[in-house]
Amino acid sequence: MKDDCIFCKLANGIIPTNSLYEDEKFKVILDANPATKGHALILPKEHADNIYDLPDDTAAEAFVLAKKLSAKMRDRLHADGFNIVQNNGEVAGQTVFHFHLHLIPRYADDGQVIGWKPGKPSAEELQKTAALLSE
Numbered sequence: 001m002k003d004d005c006i007f008c009k010l011a012n013g014i015i016p017t018n019s020l021y022e023d024e025k026f027k028v029i030l031d032a033n034p035a036t037k038g039h040a041l042i043l044p045k046e047h048a049d050n051i052y053d054l055p056d057d058t059a060a061e062a063f064v065l066a067k068k069l070s071a072k073m074r075d076r077l078h079a080d081g082f083n084i085v086q087n088n089g090e091v092a093g094q095t096v097f098h099f100h101l102h103l104i105p106r107y108a109d110d111g112q113v114i115g116w117k118p119g120k121p122s123a124e125e126l127q128k129t130a131a132l133l134s135e
């Protein structure tokens with residue numbers, strides 16, 4: 001646990017919060033400033049700043065947990081869709097530097113925008129990028 005980390009404190013029960021799920025490795029809480037009704041955060045109890053630091057088993061288990069909760073949100077909140085968002089680094093929108101997955105139930109009339117501006121690279125540019133990453 002990192003002393004000055006708010007999500008370490010929430011995940012480990014030092015600060016009480018709304019908990020949707022808990023096991024020995026994770027706590028799932030409601031986001032304090034939700035994008036939509038039910039917006040939740042999967043928090044590993046062990047501190048990692050972001051995805052680069054995350055142990056492989058925690059990464060795998062977090063996604064299985066996201067899958068379970070997506071079905072629960074669909075069924076209990078009658079969500080029409082579901083976004084999983086995970087930000088790494090300030091430039092990518094990370095504001096709390098303890099790894100977390102955002103679970104965002106979506107509703108037909110929720111008015112939210114979660115996405116990006118589509119680019120238009122040439123076939124050559126795409127090929128160069130693929131080559132860079134596949135080496």
Ligand code: AMP
Pocket residue numbers: 006010017029030031032033034086087093094095096097
């Ligand atoms: P990110 O921008 O991906 O780092 O997301 C941080 C999220 O944490 C934001 O959606 C905040 O609303 C949420 N948040 C910050 N502090 C708290 C808190 N004390 N309890 C619940 N959610 C929080």
Ligand code: ZN
Pocket residue numbers: 001002005006007008009046047048097098
């Ligand atoms: Zn932490």
